[in-house]
Amino acid sequence: MKHLLSAGDLSRDEANLILDTAEEMRSLADRPIKKLPALRGRTVVNLFFEDSTRTRISFEAAAKRLSADVINFSAKGSSVSKGESLKDTALTLQAMGADGVVCRHGSSGAPHLLAKSGWMTGSVVNAGDGTHEHPTQALLDAFTMRRHLGSLDGRRITIVGDVLHSRVARSNVLLLSTLGAEVTVVAPPTLLPVNMTSWPCATSYDLDGALAKTDAVMMLRVQRERMNDAFFPSAREYTRRYGLDKYRMAQLPDEAIVLHPGPMNRGMEISAEVADSTRSVIVEQVTNGVAIRMAVLYLLLSGSNEEEQTA
Amino acid sequence: MSPAQSAEQPEFTQPPQHSGREVLDASDISRALTRIAHEILERNRGADPVVLLGIPTRGVALAQRVSARIQAVEGQSVPTGSLDVTMYRDDIGLKPPRGLEHTDIPADGIDGKVVVLVDDVLFSGRTIRAALDALGDIGRPRAVQLAVLVDRGHRELPIRADYVGKNLPTSLVERVTVHLTEYDGEDAVLIADKGAKG
Numbered sequence: 124m125k126h127l128l129s130a131g132d133l134s135r136d137e138a139n140l141i142l143d144t145a146e147e148m149r150s151l152a153d154r155p156i157k158k159l160p161a162l163r164g165r166t167v168v169n170l171f172f173e174d175s176t177r178t179r180i181s182f183e184a185a186a187k188r189l190s191a192d193v194i195n196f197s198a199k200g201s202s203v204s205k206g207e208s209l210k211d212t213a214l215t216l217q218a219m220g221a222d223g224v225v226c227r228h229g230s231s232g233a234p235h236l237l238a239k240s241g242w243m244t245g246s247v248v249n250a251g252d253g254t255h256e257h258p259t260q261a262l263l264d265a266f267t268m269r270r271h272l273g274s275l276d277g278r279r280i281t282i283v284g285d286v287l288h289s290r291v292a293r294s295n296v297l298l299l300s301t302l303g304a305e306v307t308v309v310a311p312p313t314l315l316p317v318n319m320t321s322w323p324c325a326t327s328y329d330l331d332g333a334l335a336k337t338d339a340v341m342m343l344r345v346q347r348e349r350m351n352d353a354f355f356p357s358a359r360e361y362t363r364r365y366g367l368d369k370y371r372m373a374q375l376p377d378e379a380i381v382l383h384p385g386p387m388n389r390g391m392e393i394s395a396e397v398a399d400s401t402r403s404v405i406v407e408q409v410t411n412g413v414a415i416r417m418a419v420l421y422l423l424l425s426g427s428n429e430e431e432q433t434a
Numbered sequence: 435m436s437p438a439q440s441a442e443q444p445e446f447t448q449p450p451q452h453s454g455r456e457v458l459d460a461s462d463i464s465r466a467l468t469r470i471a472h473e474i475l476e477r478n479r480g481a482d483p484v485v486l487l488g489i490p491t492r493g494v495a496l497a498q499r500v501s502a503r504i505q506a507v508e509g510q511s512v513p514t515g516s517l518d519v520t521m522y523r524d525d526i527g528l529k530p531p532r533g534l535e536h537t538d539i540p541a542d543g544i545d546g547k548v549v550v551l552v553d554d555v556l557f558s559g560r561t562i563r564a565a566l567d568a569l570g571d572i573g574r575p576r577a578v579q580l581a582v583l584v585d586r587g588h589r590e591l592p593i594r595a596d597y598v599g600k601n602l603p604t605s606l607v608e609r610v611t612v613h614l615t616e617y618d619g620e621d622a623v624l625i626a627d628k629g630a631k632g
Contacts, residue, residue: 140533147518147534156571161521189521421521426531 126238126247127419130258130294135301142266144418145411151188152410159417161425162191165222170212171250172198172228177385177409178250178260182225185416191424194221209233213242221245223424231255246423254288254349260384261294263415265302267408268339271380276303281333282324283309283365284343284392287316287354291384292343296324307333311365313354330365334374341382342367342393358391368394372402380404454611454626458600463583463621466599467496470581471503473597474550481508483548483576487517489565490535495616496583497552513540517551517572522564539572549575550597554612556582559593584623586610 124137133141151157167186171179179195186193196212198204203212209228216224223246226234231253238247251257265275272278280299286292286308299306300323307325308315319326327333334340345361355361362368367381375381381393381403389395398405458466478484481504488497494516501514518535520526551565562580569578581597586604604610604625611624 144534147537150537154572158571159521160567161526164527421534422531424531425521425526427528 124423126234126249127258127423128235128238128247128249129256130261130298130301131256133258133298133301135303138262138265138298138301141262141415141418141422142269144422145262145266145414148417148421149411149414151417152414157188158190159188160190161421162186162189165191165424166194166220167191167223167225167420167424168194168196168216168219168221168245169250170196170216170224170226172203172226172233173251175227175251177412178227181409181412182248182250182259182416182420184413185420186223186225188413189417189420191223191420194219209236210240210242213237213240217243217245223248223420225250227251229253248419248423251290253290254293255290256294256297257290257384258294258298259412259416259419260291261298262419263408263412264291264295264341264382264384265298266415267382267404267411268380270411271404272338272378274303275299278304278338279307279336280304281307281309281337281340282343283330283340283367285314285345285349285354286310286343287314288346288349289343293322295341296322300324307337309333309365311355311361330367331371331374334371335376337375337379339380339382340367340375341384342387344384344386345388345392347388362391366392366394367397369396369400372397372400375402382408384408454609454624456622457602457625458584458623460621463599463623466583467499468503470597470599471500471507474500474579474581475504475508477579477596478548481510481512483546484512485540485544485547485549485575486512486514487539487544487549487551487565487569488515489551489553489561490516490518491617492612492614493551493553495614496554496581500550500552500581513542513547515540517565517568519561519564519568522567524560524564537568544569544573544575546574546576548577548579550579550581552581554583554614555610556580556585556593556595556598557588557610559589559591562593563591583612584610 169179169182183193225248227250233252234247234249249258282292296306309327309330383405387393486497486501488494497514501512504512515538518537520532520534579596582595583599584602585595585598586602607628609626609628613620613622615621
């Protein structure tokens with residue numbers, strides 16, 4: 124594999140290879156010297172057209188721990204605000220010798236365009252494109268669940284909230300079903316995409332009915348910046364029907380864990396009590412994110428390009 | 435991303451297949467490891483400072499076997515672990531990416547200890563150079579020693595082993611393969627011409 128554009132592109136073996144590699148990368152966090160020489164001399168560009176703190180910092184930490192040189196590019200204060208096109212930006216990066224480009228863009232498919240257009244030769248990692256996909260988030264979620272639940276084969280995972288606008292949900296459904304989990308998506312009818320039958324998961328409008336047989340529940344952020352329509356009557360009604368509070372959490376089986384990709388709207392989709400409870404693995408997801416991104420960058424960038432293409 | 439390295443996975447269902455000449459059999463390997471265990475104890479005046487680190491994949495099993503022998507002789511267990519050197523190799527940018535092996539450093543760490551690296555075959559010495567770099571990122575041992583089951587010569591770096599199971603003069607066109615019951619269903623060291631599957 125040369126690029127990571129979609130969680131759906133990963134076979135089960137490839138996904139497991141990334142997760143196993145991340146397991147080794149994670150042990151680095153306990154060492155006095157948190158640095159590996161694997162990507163020495165390689166350049167990774169963080170190309171962020173959309174605001175992000177944790178994903179950009181996570182990729183930056185991952186690349187630096189692998190000894191790569193990191194260049195951060197954010198659209199604000201760059202030539203993009205002067206009207207530069209994606210193509211010209213890509214050609215600039217190519218001329219600077221970027222080996223890997225981590226791309227976050229507000230438009231679905233932008234990383235795909237970067238990878239397939241021939242504008243640049245480096246590897247492209249999708250760090251979230253529009254409402255399409257966010258594969259490294261799905262990988263870190265699967266990694267976190269695997270550390271708590273063991274194999275995901277046959278595990279029941281419930282994803283709750285704004286599925287319509289969520290790239291996290293789409294990537295997770297694709298990856299988790301590849302890994303053998305049974306995924307249920309719970310959302311108000313207005314926040315489900317129209318083509319749900321093509322997704323490898325079950326759907327439901329009823330959160331309370333799904334919780335009792337769930338091994339892991341993932342709460343999605345209500346994306347206020349994309350809410351340009353009346354998707355639900357009021358924030359309070361959403362919270363009443365689809366928010367996770369301590370009473371709903373009590374319905375979960377004893378071993379079940381609670382995930383959230385962040386940033387959280389405390390009091391909206393998740394109550395503060397749940398977010399700070401012992402079942403919540405939200406802070407751990409951030410730690411695991413660095414390990415997953417190290418694994419992805421290592422597997423995409425460490426080898427020679429020539430042999431990769433023939434393989 | 436290349437497919438997972440399943441080529442090294444054992445297949446116990448099939449009887450071990452020999453191609454190539456057997457230069458050490460199971461009892462030769464056993465005697466060599468017993469001697470190495472004694473030499474480690476003798477040289478370090480007991481097991482106290484010793485930490486054994488095997489280099490995956492076969493060095494890990496060899497380290498555990500040496501550890502068991504030291505335990506039997508001294509009645510004292512030796513911290514034993516594994517050290518993956520994949521990311522420290524000097525050919526990392528030249529080959530397709532490889533999956534990582536498990537690194538397991540004993541809980542007490544390696545600071546101030548005598549680390550004995552254990553590997554199956556000593557050849558160019560590049561793996562050991564990578565291992566020395568990897569150790570430097572983990573701690574500062576008092577000393578590092580090297581134990582190998584087979585030394586086949588042709589060093590490309592100024593590295594030598596402290597404990598050698600068997601010195602095996604080879605030519606560069608030959609291929610040395612170590613089989614261990616943990617992975618291959620049998621104990622043997624084989625030598626064959628390159629190209630022939632060991």
